[in-house]
Amino acid sequence: ExxxxxxxxxxxxxxxxxxxxxxxxxxxxxxxxxxxxxxxxxxxxxxxxxxxxxxxxxxxxxxxxxxxxxxxxxxAPKRAYYLSLEFLMGRxxxxxxxxxxxxxxxxxxxxxxxxxxxxxxxxxxDAALGNGGLGRLAACYLDSSASQDLPVWGYGLRYKYGIFQQLISPEGNQLEAPDPWLDNQNPWELPRIDVNYEVRFYGQSERLPEGHGRAIWTGGQEVLAVAYDVMIPGCHTRNTNNLRLWESKPKRGFDLNSFNAGNYEGAVESSNSAAAITSVLYPNDHTTFGKELRLKQQYFWTAASLADIIRRFKNLGKSINEFPDYVAIQLNDTHPTLAIPELMRILLDEEDLDWNFAWQIVTNVFFFTNHTVLPEALEKWPVPLMEHILPRHMQIIYDINMIFLQAVEKKFPGDRERLARMSLIEEGFPKQVRMANLACIGSRRINGVAELHSQLVQTTILKDFVEFFGVSKFGNVTNGITPRRWLDQCNPELSKLISSTLKIDKSVWLKDLYKLKGLVKFAEDKGFRAEWAAIKQRNKERLAHHIETTLGFTVNTNAMFDVQIKRLHEYKRQTLNILGVVHRYLELKAMTPAQRKKINPKVVFFAGKAAPAYYIAKLTIRLIVNVARVINADPETKDYLSLYFLPDYSVSLAEVLIPASDISQHISTAGTEASGTSNMKFCLNGGLLVGTVDGANIEIAEEVGEENVFFFGHLTPAVEDLRYQHVYHPVPVDEACPALANVLNQISGGLFGDGGVYEPLVNTIRQGDYYLVTDDFDSYIRALAMVDDAYMDRDEWVKKSINTTANMGKFSSDRAIMDYAQEYWNLEPIPVGKD
Ligand code: GL2
Structure with missing residues (x-):
């Protein structure tokens, strides 16, 4: 034609x-x-x-x-596809x-x-289709893929409701309201009604007698996946990639038979259940709940995405054994792991390939990123649930497991415990499918998200797999952030100053962030330092103005701004921070007015959401809000210390907060924060970091110099032993850390309202203290004192700030995505309009 x-x-x-x-x-x-x-x-x-x-x-x-x-x-280049249940795009x-x-x-x-x-x-x-770092990372990677001219598409779900809106009641409780982000129409999406696939659930799977492991899957529920495309423009390039989000729809509008028989509810029931699949983002971060609807989301999305990828590949007219030469699929955590048995199902049952050939294709296409070693985040699905919803996939998983365990047995004869640990099926009532194990054996390569984390992956949760496959299957790609949004967009004055100082157009340094190194020599230039500091000051005023107009509080912009913004979680230790604030408050109260006058004023900001069912996290918010209520009203101290919990943390709020921070806190128990990415955002904007020796903090310190970060706390190798001590040789807090005990006693005693309310939270520290608040408290307080001292010498502080920004080149998501392209996907840039 x-x-x-x-x-x-x-x-x-x-x-x-x-x-x-x-x-x-x-x-x-x-x-x-x-x-x-x-x-x-x-x-x-x-x-x-x-x-x-x-x-x-x-x-x-x-x-x-x-x-x-x-x-x-x-x-027709090789393409990569980034499968993520979360894309936290913002505006x-x-x-x-x-x-x-x-x-x-x-x-x-x-x-x-x-x-x-x-x-x-x-x-x-905001398009808030994500919970936190994992979802925002996906958004940064899309920006970098387009900016680096890489043929990468994202695949996700078009949730009707994104992450809930957070309200704070007068008592300090978090309340959740829906986020109807599509209500005003969304100009950024292109509905593709013509791009749709049928996805099956439930039904029966019958194995074919002639073998090859083939089967026929019939019956059950069929749901339609409809594509919505979101354009991803690259920075100063014509390349504009695509994020394809799936919406679920009933295959037929409603059941006419029921309707005619007068059963109106029955008639719309199936259509409601189809639409429900993409209705809402699950608001849990780092936890799994084993809910049927969540499993349906995961399959719906992977099945539609794979069907789409395969259709695009087939349009090339190539034979299926060339699939891995044209397609790389990145699994963003275990959420899309069903793509592995789904591709097997397609290759076996629809393409009629034999098992070994199919498995070879599968294991050359997928790549898997682990984003956490916290045990509560390791996905497991009950076998009965999987059998019910995805009978064919359960068969395939059993087949994969049988063949795999035979190979393990061959390599490690008689090692029953090893077999039990490595099995895709965890024994128990019910049995469960271990998604991390499946993702690991079905992928070509596996990576963690920062050096320390990748090491921990290899030595803890996937140790057996390293021993089986060899270490070369495992790697590290340290996370990155896009400097477009997280510097040029959120801090336009700083961006301008950088361009004019370096005499390099921003289109150049924004895509080659190591160019920031050129700023180092200007740290010694007094005029430059003054401009640098003035911009920080105006960003603080911008934040204060935002708070004044949205919340009605007047913020002291002459104070040091100290920020901790992230999901509320015990491992991130917002508790340590708020207890540190109380400690500081008690110290101020004990001073004479003359002594107080020597203190540098400080404003502490918190923001972040708690999972709706996470009781201790919600109680932490309540404590923060009530400490703020008391100390902000104390005439003796309020000029020296104030505290704000900013409700409804979002990408847009982060864009105002981050450029305004003097210091930010990244204080997870060592070995628990896989990487963190806001640490990078703060440092890129000239904010200094106080933190534990954890995640990407370590690499940030390596780049910017240890003299420019404030480290404290126990190191990862000590953690396990300390936890053991807590359980078997507990020492009361009063003995282990009197300063902390004093703080806890004040809270229990009712200084911030009914102390009884906080007992469950306080008891997590008094008993067990799994996240080692007691062990790290004294060194934390010392680190904050060092921050205060350093801030006194403002000239030196500004030098640190400049040197920090100047050495953040490594943390561009362009570096990270090129790493994936070269070391994992084998992908070349395909610039538009250049040949
Ligand atoms: C996370 C990690 O906790 C966080 O440290 C990391 O920066 C991001 C991105 O790799 O991934 N893992 C995870 O499950 N969530 C994260 O934010 N939700």
Whole structure:
């Protein structure tokens, strides 16, 4: 068939390009107001103007997006697919304008129309389809893939409701409200009603007698997966990648038979249950709950994504044994592990390949990233549930397991315990499928997310697998963050100062972050230091203004800003921080006014959500809020110490908080935080770090110099032994750490309201103290004292700040994604428009 239809020149002359002309920008915005939104100039509000501006920017992005997809199709390169149940994208408009290099033009155009771009940016709702670091990492990797011209697509779910909205009651309790982020329409997604796949659940699987391990799976429920595409523009490149999110829909609208028989509820029941699959993001971080709907989400998403990937591969006209030459699939944690038995099912039952051949393909396509060694996060699914929902996959898992365990037995004859540990099935009532083991044996390579964490993966949870497969199957890719959002976008003044100082256009250093090293020599330049400090100050004022307008508090911007923002979790030890605040408060109370005057004022900020069912985490929030209530009202101390819990932490709030911090806290019990990524964001913005020797803190210190970070606490090898001591030779807190005991007694005694309320929280420390708050408290307090001392010498502090930013090049997600591309996926950049 001839392409295009009709007269090619008519097509070509009517195709538009990216349009940076301010006149054309206003024209397109007005056109969207008038036609797409069906609104008029005289009653247009900021929301309407935002939507029109977004649609206009989207038109420009679509030009590049179309071009990119066509280019990739023509070049037919190997592609990588990032399967993640979470993509914590945040807002899009500002990021898109910066990456397209159209921000100043849109600013002008929107001004001419009587609006301000800054106001319109605030109208956008965050796309919050994730819980925390794992989801935000996925978003950074998409930005870097596009920016590095890599042919990478993301696959996820289009949850109708993202992470819940957090409200704080007057008593300090976290309340959860739904996040209806799609209610205002989402200009950034392209519904692809024509791209859809049927996904089966339940039913029967019958093995075929003739062997090969084949079977036929029939019956059950069939649900439709419909694609929604989200464009991912690269920074200063035409490459614009795709994030494909699946929505679940009933295969048929409703059951006409039931409807006709008068059973209206029955008629819509199946359609409701289909729609339920993508209705909401599970708000648990680091825990699994074994819920049926969650398993259905996982299968629905992996099945639709694989069907789509295979269809795209088949369009190349290649034979299936070349699949691994054209496709790499990255499993973001164990959540998409069902893709492994699903690909086996397709290759065996639909492609008619024999087992060994199919398994060879599978184990060359998948790559697996582990994101935590916390035991409560290791996914396991009850065998009866799996058998019920995915009967065919359960058979395949058993078959994989049998063959695998035979190989283990051959290598380690008679080692029954090893077999039990390595089995895909954990014995018990019920038996459970161990997803990490399945992901591990079904993948070509496995990596952790920071040096220490990757070592821990290899020596703890996957030790047996290292011994079986050899160490070369295991690697490390230290996480990264995109400097576009986490410097240029959130800290535009600093970005400008860096460009003018280095005399390098930002389009260059933003894509080669090691260029920041050039700032080192300016740390000795007094004028530069003054500018650097002034920007930090204005960012603090920007945050204070935000708090004033949203919460009504007046924040002391002459104080040191000390920030801890992350999910509430015992292992992250927000408890240590709040207990440290109380300790400081008690010290201030004990001082004379003259002594207090010598103290550097400090404002402590917390933000973060607790999983709705995580009692101790919620109680920690309650304690923080009530400590804040008391100390912020204390006339003796409030000029020296104040405390805020900022509700409803989000990507957008992080963008205001991070550039404003002088110091941030990353204080997990050693060996528990796999990497952390906000630590990188703070340091990139010239904030210093107080932390434990854990996760990526270690590598940050290696890069910026230990003299520029404040380390404290026990090291990873000591942790296990300390925990043992707590259980078998417990020492009361009063003896082990009198300073901490005093703090706990004040809380129990009612200094911050009814002490009884906090007993369960306080008791986690008094009894067992699994996260070693007692053991680390004194050295934590000493580290904070060193922070205070260092801050007194402001000139030295600013030097540290500059040297920190200057040495953060390694932590660009561009470095991380290129590492995946080269060491894992074997992928080449495919720049659009350069050949
Ligand atoms: C996490 C880790 O806890 C965190 O340290 C890491 O930075 C991110 C990204 O690799 O992954 N693992 C995890 O389950 N969540 C994380 O944030 N939710």
């Amino acid at each position: 001839k392409w295009p239809r009709g007269d090619e020149t008519v097509w070509k002359t009517n195709m538009r390009g990216v349009d940076a002309d301010v006149g054309n920008i206003t024209k397109s915005v007005v056109n969207h107001v008038q036609t797409s939104l069906a609104r008029q100039a005289y009653n247009l509000d900021n929301l309407g103007a935002y939507q029109a501006a977004a649609l206009s920017v989207r038109d420009n992005m679509l030009v590049n997006w179309n071009e990119t997809q066509l280019h990739y199709t023509r070049k 899009t408009l500002d990021n898109a304008l910066l990456n397209l290099d159209l921000k100043s033009q849109y600013k002008d155009g929107i001004n001419q129309l009587g609006f301000s771009l800054e106001d319109l940016l605030e109208e956008e709702r």
